[in-house]
Amino acid sequence: MVSFNFSAEHQQFAEVLSDFSTKALLPHYNRRAASTEFPFDAFAELGKLGVLGIGLPEKFGGTGAEDPVLLGLATETLAAGDINLASAPIQVGLVGSQLLYASDEVQERYLPTLISGKETLAIALTEPGSGSDAGALRTTATPVDGGWRLSGEKTAISWAMNASATLVYARTPGTTRSQGVSCFLVPMAAEGVTRHHMLGMGCLPLGWGSIHLDNVFIPADHLVGEEGRGFHTVMNHFDFSRAAIGLMCLGAARQSLDEALTYSEQREAFGQKISRYQGVSFGLAEQATYLEAARLLCYKALWLREAEQPHTSLASMSKWWPPQVARQAIEVAMRIHGNLGYAAEFPHQARYRDVMAYLVAADGSAEIQKRIIAADLYRNGTVAY
Numbered sequence: 001m002v003s004f005n006f007s008a009e010h011q012q013f014a015e016v017l018s019d020f021s022t023k024a025l026l027p028h029y030n031r032r033a034a035s036t037e038f039p040f041d042a043f044a045e046l047g048k049l050g051v052l053g054i055g056l057p058e059k060f061g062g063t064g065a066e067d068p069v070l071l072g073l074a075t076e077t078l079a080a081g082d083i084n085l086a087s088a089p090i091q092v093g094l095v096g097s098q099l100l101y102a103s104d105e106v107q108e109r110y111l112p113t114l115i116s117g118k119e120t121l122a123i124a125l126t127e128p129g130s131g132s133d134a135g136a137l138r139t140t141a142t143p144v145d146g147g148w149r150l151s152g153e154k155t156a157i158s159w160a161m162n163a164s165a166t167l168v169y170a171r172t173p174g175t176t177r178s179q180g181v182s183c184f185l186v187p188m189a190a191e192g193v194t195r196h197h198m199l200g201m202g203c204l205p206l207g208w209g210s211i212h213l214d215n216v217f218i219p220a221d222h223l224v225g226e227e228g229r230g231f232h233t234v235m236n237h238f239d240f241s242r243a244a245i246g247l248m249c250l251g252a253a254r255q256s257l258d259e260a261l262t263y264s265e266q267r268e269a270f271g272q273k274i275s276r277y278q279g280v281s282f283g284l285a286e287q288a289t290y291l292e293a294a295r296l297l298c299y300k301a302l303w304l305r306e307a308e309q310p311h312t313s314l315a316s317m318s319k320w321w322p323p324q325v326a327r328q329a330i331e332v333a334m335r336i337h338g339n340l341g342y343a344a345e346f347p348h349q350a351r352y353r354d355v356m357a358y359l360v361a362a363d364g365s366a367e368i369q370k371r372i373i374a375a376d377l378y379r380n381g382t383v384a385y
């Protein structure tokens with residue numbers, strides 16, 4: 001083990017983002033979290049900071065080569081200010097990395113505006129009849145003269161309501177499971193596309209919704225990647241972006257715990273500051289311990305990806321456990337704030353609801369992550385990593 005330090009470049013970037021997160025995002029998080037409006041202004045600010053293009057080509061405004069640790073550092077730092085906006089670099093990275101397999105025209109049309117924060121793109125795998133079992137998707141893509149006709153329904157899609165286009169996964173009729181599934185770039189203005197807003201318990205500004213495709217014509221050059229290989233590229237990116245999601249949840253939790261730490265030094269009960277009671281301070285000590293352990297797990301997964309070493313299981317561990325640690329830490333922070341922790345005017349309730357999305361299902365449920373880890377354990381014949 002050489003060091004736990006970030007590179008000077010990463011540290012510098014994180015300091016800029018931390019300043020932005022604290023001064024520009026945090027003061028308005030609670031208001032934004034209660035609204036279903038996508039925060040396009042703040043999204044464009046992220047674009048100006050260069051945080052949306054992490055790991056995407058420089059010619060489109062990105063930082064260049066894949067940089068997993070920087071992605072994690074950025075999302076963790078931004079989430080202290082606003083967990084919903086912190087998910088943007090992950091979403092743009094996921095969509096952008098798929099678009100690199102698209103035609104030059106599609107790349108030039110969408111990548112610069114996505115990376116600069118001028119427009120959003122969604123990614124649609126989940127359907128009413130298939131989520132975890134994505135290989136069972138039923139949306140069809142029928143070859144026709146000059147392109148394809150897409151029909152089906154996608155559900156629970158982040159950014160569905162604000163996206164100008166969506167990466168849609170659909171299968172050639174007659175195929176089964178992952179074979180025959182291709183990825184298509186579907187402009188949301190195309191004839192036959194309709195969208196419906198879905199209200200979740202959190203992540204309200206992310207425009208969660210369903211997308212209906214009724215015989216939608218998609219030109220041949222909007223096929224992304226090879227025909228029948230749609231799953232291949234998306235799974236490669238999910239493989240590490242899960243660890244960035246873990247860090248994002250932990251960043252939001254850390255902010256709640258920091259606020260609880262400050263509050264415990266101000267609030268008095270029974271003639272002294274509540275920080276004097278070990279019932280309060282030990283709670284903070286315990287949560288700080290869990291947070292640090294979960295954080296190191298996530299960064300190890302990202303570091304392994306960077307070092308081109310096996311990282312899939314650690315990324316899955318980083319997706320199921322850290323959101324749980326974060327939820328528990330936020331709950332402790334809420335309790336330390338007493339009635340104020342529960343009050344809508346304070347951000348803890350919003351962070352609690354937002355973090356729950358990642359604990360329950362977003363980007364794959366905890367059970368699916370455990371399935372991946374368990375398969376690896378039996379393959380390796382050991383639980384040690």
Ligand SMILES: Cc1cc2nc3c(=O)[nH]c(=O)nc-3n(C[C@H](O)[C@H](O)[C@H](O)COP(=O)(O)OP(=O)(O)OC[C@H]3O[C@@H](n4cnc5c(N)ncnc54)[C@H](O)[C@@H]3O)c2cc1C
Nearest residue numbers: 123124125126131132156157158357361362363364365367
């Ligand atoms: C906030 C939010 C944002 C989302 N954004 C997107 C998006 O942008 N794009 C997109 O395509 N999807 C998105 N999703 C959908 C998400 O990917 C799915 O919800 C997730 O994959 C689970 O699928 P499901 O909801 O159909 O649950 P199911 O797959 O039906 O699972 C139901 C339950 O069964 C369990 N289960 C299923 N299979 C197994 C198994 N083999 N072993 C053990 N347990 C199992 C699951 O863990 C879960 O507890 C989002 C979801 C949320 C909540």
